[in-house]
Amino acid sequence: MTPAFPFGDLTGRLHDAAEQMIKGGAKPTLPFDPFAIAQATGEVAMELAMRPQDLMQVQxxxxQQWAAYWNATLSGETGEKPRDRRFAAAEWQDDPxxxxxxxxxxxxxxxxxDIVxxxxASDSSAAMARFLLDQYLNxxxxxxxxxxNPEVAKRIKETGGANLVQGFAHLIEDIASGKGIVQRRTDPAAFEKGKTIAATPGQVVYENSLFQLIQYSxxxxxxxxxxLLYVPPLVNRYYMIDLVPRQSLVKWLVDEGRTVFVISWVNPGPEHKDKGVGDYVVEGIVEAIGEVARRTGHAPDLFSFxxxxxxxxxxxxxxxxxxRADEVNSATLIGSLVDFADMRDWSAFVHEGHLAALEDHLEAQGFIDSLELQRLFAAMRANDLIWSSVINHYLLDRPAPPSDLLYWFEDGARIPAAFLKSYNRDLLLDNKLKDPAGFEVGGVKIDLATIGTPMMIVALKDDHVSAWEAVYRGARDLKADFVLGGSGHNAGVINPPAANKHGYWTRADQPEAADDWLSGATRHEGxxxxxxxGWLDRCGSGxxxxxxxxxxxxxxxxxxxxLMK
Structure with a gap:
């Protein structure tokens, strides 16, 4: 039986959505520079135009490649199935x-x-061209x-096309929300902070204007x-390490006999506009270190992401x-950069034009909004975080599945203007942490070479934010022990032993090239x-x-x- 189209319901939803769109207004500033994008693409085009011989070889x-394609297509050769989740359905391989x-x-x-x-072109221009091309191709x-799409074709037959009608209604609603499209990557009602996620028992034991300190029971x-004291990034809430209980790193550590503290950053508003990197270091991390030591009588082991x-x-x-180096017993950095010379495609956004536009934008509102940050991170993994949702939400009309990791990802936080300005210019653009006295905190020159604290650095092999090779170079510079975990930036951190997934690599020495390290590293399961x-035990008193x-x-x-919005 063909399902009836829900036209009555759709009409009402479209009317409500239209009213919301009329009420909404455009923001007066943009966090990027459109002219910088045009300049980057023009620079790449000019570079290509000056290399006609190379272009001829590519053509x-x-x-030859297209001739081989048509030969295989007309002869019915199936070939090897690509490892691409977009084409997982059997029809992509079996149907000509x-x-x-x-x-x-x-x-x-x-x-x-290959052409691009x-x-x-300069690193920033080339990265921007690659980014734009990838957005188009995706x-x-x-x-x-x-x-x-064969799955959509089957769904249309099953529903009589109702999936497309409902999907169009979802699209209009999402646009009208003012947040853009694809806001339903996961079911927002599937989790509740403090009950089903971020639910490991504990108490806030200290707070100031920048953070709350949580101690777990x-x-x-x-x-x-x-x-142990965990230092999270500012862009998301701390509880990536405290998802549902079976995936919670916090719960696992507590059950292993560790006293665990975490910093929970405030979600900053206009009143935090002038809080910079130095404030988060001294009023945040250093103050938390002192409070943990006061409460336990021991210097903490820091771990961070x-x-x-x-x-x-x-x-x-x-x-x-x-x-005061003895105030910290050891430190572990996970998926973190201290040398920003190699940011891969992220260098597309470290451009003078973009930074100037972002600074104007920050000046106008006092912070970067969490939604703007989410859009950027989603664009860098568009197939997983945008287009898969387009297909499920707008074409297939399937309810968003519950995902604790995606729930956390969408629970973003803002970043103050002063922090982001300094971070972007001093660290990302000018890479001042590489200089012995290039960066200062409250008049104190920051020289990473003076760090004598035992350190471990963990990289993730498929990391799209902090390329593992760049993280490895930071480990060599800091003379830190190094471990390479499997999977990506977020999922590779959440790797409970009971799941027995991903694996990891170790090696005692650290040759100069990251690829040389990996070629001689030992892979371990789990x-x-x-x-x-085990490393923490060796660094501790026992x-x-x-x-x-x-x-x-x-x-x-x-x-x-x-819980702050």
């Missing part, structure tokens, strides 16, 4: 029509990327259109003498300069978590103390700051 190779569409698209995409790769994938009679790790490195150098806690009960909590975890 000759392309002609869909297979030919897929193979033509993939071949044309690779040829265009010929240019010798958008025109045959998987994104009803007429060329022990589950063992004895605990390691040295406490992404931008949080960069801030930890700065904090360690600041403490060293102050003669999670890197136990390997890391002493066990009575579990530290919390008697003076301010409020239950996850605390007000993690």
């Amino acid at each position: 000759f190779a392309a002609a 029509y869909y297979r030919s569409l897929r193979d033509a698209y993939l071949l044309a995409s690779q040829q265009l990327r 790769a010929l240019g010798d 958008a025109v994938s045959p998987a994104n259109f009803a007429a060329t 022990p589950t063992t009679d004895k605990v390691a003498a040295e406490p 992404c931008l949080g790790g960069t801030l930890v490195a700065i904090a360690l150098a600041w403490l060293a300069a102050k003669g 999670s890197w978590w136990p390997h890391w806690t 002493k066990l103390v009575a579990a530290r009960a919390i008697t003076d909590g301010i409020e239950p975890a996850p605390g007000r700051y993690a």
